[in-house]
Amino acid sequence: MVKNGIGGANTQTGAIFENEVDIIEFLATSVEGYSVVKHQGYIDILFNNECVAKSFRKHQLYKYLDFCKVDWKKILSKKLLPDEAIYVIKENTVFIIEMKSQVVAGSVDEKLQTCGFKLIQYKKLFAPLNYEVEYLYILNDWFKKPEYQDVLDYIIYTGCKYYFNYLPLHKIGLPIKVS
Secondary structure, eight states: OOTTSOOOGGGGTEEEOSSOOOHHHHHHHHSTTEEEEEETTEEEEEETTEEEEEEEOTTHHHHHHHHTTOOGGGTOSSOOOOSEEEEEGGGTEEEEEEEEOOSSSSTHHHHGGGHHHHHHHHHHHHGGGTOEEEEEEEEOGGGGSGGGHHHHHHHHHTTOEEEESEEEGGGGTOOOOOO
């Protein structure tokens, strides 16, 4: 995605990230067939005017859980604040999406190593709603360096996923317009 510009050739099949991008804004403005409806505490994601998913960011997640009558304080000892949590209705799955961008060595290196723990915590959190949970990272090219191979292997080992600069919509169960 070009900064302050229009997405590239893959805008119909996924979201392209050069820096942290607002996934919901991207869907609503750059992917054919998508629109969004904002509610207090969550966002409905529509495809061809049909609700296909719900989005919750950071503290919005807990507003949604309150709406669903889930007392998160009885499940977790501390809030987890996802960059994006997208509940895809037909998959009955919440996709926790964390976007990590780095240009110099720093604390993000160690944050990548927390995915296994966070996946367990999110699974506990969504168990009362009977939702499945998947945890994934959208990483920039910094993490393609050889010194990150062990961390990338660990992400896969823990059952989490990662993509570089791109979120393939079909991998999280969101529909795409077929031309």
